[in-house]
Amino acid sequence: MQGFKLAFNYLRIGIMNEFQYRANLYIQILQTFIALATGLIGLNLVFNQVNELGGWGKADLLAVMGVFTITGGIIRSAIQPNMERLMDEIREGTLDYILTKPADAQLLASVREYRLWQNTDVIIGTIVLIVAMSQLGWRVDFWSSLGFTSTLVMGAIMVYCFWLVITSAAFWFVRVHEIANLFEGLYAAGRWPVDIYPNWLRYGLTFLVPVAFAVTVPASALTGRLSLQSWLGALALTAVLATITRVIWRLGLRNYSGASA
Amino acid sequence: MPSVISISKLAKHYQVPEREAGLKAAAKGLFKRTYKTVKAVDEISFDIQPGEVVGFLGPNGAGKTTTLKMLSGLLHPTSGGLSVLGYEPAKRNHDYLRQITLVMGNRNQLSWDLPALDSFDLQRAIYSIPTDEFKRTRDEFVELLELRDLVQKPVRNLSLGERMKMEFVGALLHKPKILFLDEPTLGLDVTMQKRIRSFVAEYNKRYGATVLLTSHYMADVEALCRRVIVIHHGRLLFDGDLAALVEKFSAFKTVGFTLDNPAADLSQYGDVVSIDGSRVMMRVPKEKTSAVTSRLLTELSVDDLTVEAAPIEDVIESVFAVRKEALE
Numbered sequence: 001m002q003g004f005k006l007a008f009n010y011l012r013i014g015i016m017n018e019f020q021y022r023a024n025l026y027i028q029i030l031q032t033f034i035a036l037a038t039g040l041i042g043l044n045l046v047f048n049q050v051n052e053l054g055g056w057g058k059a060d061l062l063a064v065m066g067v068f069t070i071t072g073g074i075i076r077s078a079i080q081p082n083m084e085r086l087m088d089e090i091r092e093g094t095l096d097y098i099l100t101k102p103a104d105a106q107l108l109a110s111v112r113e114y115r116l117w118q119n120t121d122v123i124i125g126t127i128v129l130i131v132a133m134s135q136l137g138w139r140v141d142f143w144s145s146l147g148f149t150s151t152l153v154m155g156a157i158m159v160y161c162f163w164l165v166i167t168s169a170a171f172w173f174v175r176v177h178e179i180a181n182l183f184e185g186l187y188a189a190g191r192w193p194v195d196i197y198p199n200w201l202r203y204g205l206t207f208l209v210p211v212a213f214a215v216t217v218p219a220s221a222l223t224g225r226l227s228l229q230s231w232l233g234a235l236a237l238t239a240v241l242a243t244i245t246r247v248i249w250r251l252g253l254r255n256y257s258g259a260s261a
Numbered sequence: 262m263p264s265v266i267s268i269s270k271l272a273k274h275y276q277v278p279e280r281e282a283g284l285k286a287a288a289k290g291l292f293k294r295t296y297k298t299v300k301a302v303d304e305i306s307f308d309i310q311p312g313e314v315v316g317f318l319g320p321n322g323a324g325k326t327t328t329l330k331m332l333s334g335l336l337h338p339t340s341g342g343l344s345v346l347g348y349e350p351a352k353r354n355h356d357y358l359r360q361i362t363l364v365m366g367n368r369n370q371l372s373w374d375l376p377a378l379d380s381f382d383l384q385r386a387i388y389s390i391p392t393d394e395f396k397r398t399r400d401e402f403v404e405l406l407e408l409r410d411l412v413q414k415p416v417r418n419l420s421l422g423e424r425m426k427m428e429f430v431g432a433l434l435h436k437p438k439i440l441f442l443d444e445p446t447l448g449l450d451v452t453m454q455k456r457i458r459s460f461v462a463e464y465n466k467r468y469g470a471t472v473l474l475t476s477h478y479m480a481d482v483e484a485l486c487r488r489v490i491v492i493h494h495g496r497l498l499f500d501g502d503l504a505a506l507v508e509k510f511s512a513f514k515t516v517g518f519t520l521d522n523p524a525a526d527l528s529q530y531g532d533v534v535s536i537d538g539s540r541v542m543m544r545v546p547k548e549k550t551s552a553v554t555s556r557l558l559t560e561l562s563v564d565d566l567t568v569e570a571a572p573i574e575d576v577i578e579s580v581f582a583v584r585k586e587a588l589e
Contacts, residue, residue, distance in 0.1 A: 002389060009386040013372055013379055020374045020415075097370045100333050100363045101387050102355035108387075254337065 006103060007111040014114025028117040032069075032124050039065050039191065054196035056223075059135035061193070064219040066129030067152070068191050071214045073121025074156055075187070081113035083163040087177065090170040095256060106249050110160070129222075139224060147221035147231060154238045155214035161245040162210055168245075171252030183209065190215040213237070264308035265439065265471050266332065271341035272495075273302040273327050301327040303495035304341065311438075314465055314472040316486035316503065324495040325475045329441045332473070333363045345439065359388060362437040366447030369416075369428055376413045377427040381434060388435035395434065402430040406460055422453030429460060440464075442474040446481055458484045479570050483507075491580050498580050510579040511571045513544045516554060518563040525561055544571075 018024070043065065047058045056064070086109050089095045098108040133140060163183070170176045190211040194202045206212040213234055220226040279297040280286045302324040309315055319325050330336040331343060334350035334357070343350060348357035371380040385395045403409055406426045416424060425445070433440075442461070446454040458481055465472055465485075476482055482489060482503065489506055491499040499506055516531065519539050527533050530553050531545035545553045550568060557563050 006386055009383050013375065013383055016379060017372065017374050094368060096330070096333075096335055096363065096365070097368070099335050099353065100358055100361070102358040103387050105353075256335075 003107050010111045011114055015116050018116035025117045028120050032120045056193050059132050060223050062132035064193050066125050066132055067219045068215045069125030070122050073118050077115045077118035079160050079163055081115050082110050083167045085113055086167050087170050147226050148218050151218040151221050154234050157238050158210035158213050158241055161241040164245050165248050168248050168252040171255045265311045265346055266309040267344045269306045269342040270304045271343055272304050272339045274339045275299045300495045305497040307500055312469045314485050316482040316489040317473055317475045318489055319492040323492045329443050333441050360437055361439045362432045363441045364432045364445050366444035371416045373417050374415055378412045384431050384434045398434055422449050438470055440472045511576045513571050514547050514550045515569045516543045516545050517567040519565045521562050
């Protein structure tokens with residue numbers, strides 16, 4: 001309960017902080033539209049040549065793009081800023097303040113930053129998704145929307161775990177920004193469903209960097225491609241990843257000595 | 262009375278990678294690293310009673326911050342016993358953390374772009390302080406530190422001193438029983454240092470809190486602490502009355518003045534420490550200070566005469582020197 005209260009308080013502070021920087025909103029809107037335009041152009045170029053891609057039609061892929069944009073917005077507003085701050089604090093030894101607080105340190109480290117304006121991506125992504133769904137003739141029932149929402153949440157948790165594990169590496173290796181940059185490059189691959197990639201890349205994007213779970217799986221749920229087995233698999237993987245992440249974080253904390261002596 | 266802080270043979274050793282300078286050595290370090298053990302804290306022992314304000318002194322790198330970090334649960338000791346309020350700090354028990362606070366002079370935890378009031382609210386949530394109590398404490402501290410007109414300004418628009426005062430309010434809102442203060446007055450001007458000092462003294466008086474303070478400013482220590490603990494190279498060198506320490510080891514005062522005639526012979530007054538243009542700094546035996554200053558004023562035409570206590574580093578250095586001789 002205290003966890004929710006804390007997260008809410010930090011969210012409030014984060015939003016108030018963002019209101020101080022109005023210019024960021026305009027820049028963000030511009031970025032979102034540029035990304036949308038290049039995405040749509042790419043999609044059209046492909047469908048000028050072929051009628052479907054790995055079993056996905058044009059409207060299906062528009063749905064994938066919508067989910068890709070929504071998830072990207074969630075990652076950049078709530079996950080990435082916290083992890084980047086954490087990385088800096090581990091390296092500079094300034095993690096002290098959260099470690100002397102009577103609250104779970106992992107929770108505190110994960111909710112302190114919030115970039116409100118990145119949510120323009122969430123809004124635009126939702127609009128793209130709605131357009132895609134209407135093109136598909138609204139074949140969405142209760143179960144597929146539940147499947148979509150739950151896999152979207154699981155995907156976000158998996159991406160969070162991935163980030164936190166990479167960030168925790170800073171407890172041992174000090175400089176991990178480069179690995180973190182790698183994520184952005186790999187996440188871009190999520191613009192297309194992972195089924196279209198060769199096997200080795202598909203496995204990589206599923207189990208090493210959970211792009212498949214963050215984008216393809218929720219989109220599959222909406223377009224009627226998700227089986228109960230895959231859903232259960234996603235649930236199990238989420239639980240396993242969350243546990244491993246917790247263990248690595250704790251080991252890292254033990255290793256933390258703070259830069260200044 | 263049972264002690265609130267009890268340390269026995271506490272030690273913290275670090276493994277530090279070591280290599281020679283140069284590209285070749287750096288390349289070798291990619292494959293094989295050699296480590297050196299640094300004893301940051303080397304078997305120190307002391308006890309602190311409830312309500313005591315203790316100065317924790319030592320030159321840079323003496324192990325003060327490492328000790329404070331072990332006390333506040335940030336670092337796991339390598340060996341030795343450590344108990345604070347009956348807890349083992351490294352376990353970071355929430356009930357323990359709720360009763361302590363750590364203030365570091367060169368760090369801040371308030372949100373930079375927001376008024377301090379918003380950050381205080383966050384502290385309330387973190388420490389689950391009941392709203393009524395929170396408001397009462399906050400207003401009490403804001404009043405004590407004369408911050409009423411500033412709490413609604415974004416923290417980034419405050420001066421260094423004002424910011425530090427806000428840090429103190431934020432760090433004490435949960436009314437901790439133990440305060441670990443690491444250089445809390447670092448970089449502040451004299452007036453601001455005084456304010457912070459009197460606030461700490463007042464907090465100690467009102468709530469009976471125990472304070473362990475490190476500072477490079479002798480004035481902080483003199484104003485607040487009756488007892489000091491001196492460490493150097495991780496070892497305990499002195500634990501006792503501040504008066505005894507100063508009396509015993511600080512035999513000199515620093516006299517500074519501006520001199521019109523740089524050719525004058527100064528050796529008859531004391532040891533010249535430095536001459537910067539016409540500004541002279543001189544070390545004078547403590548008991549001769551008043552005689553020497555009046556002679557300087559009458560015999561030479563000096564201006565801007567100042568008399569200062571010997572720098573704390575000097576006092577500690579003499580403690581160390583004496584101990585070393587005694588050991589040899």
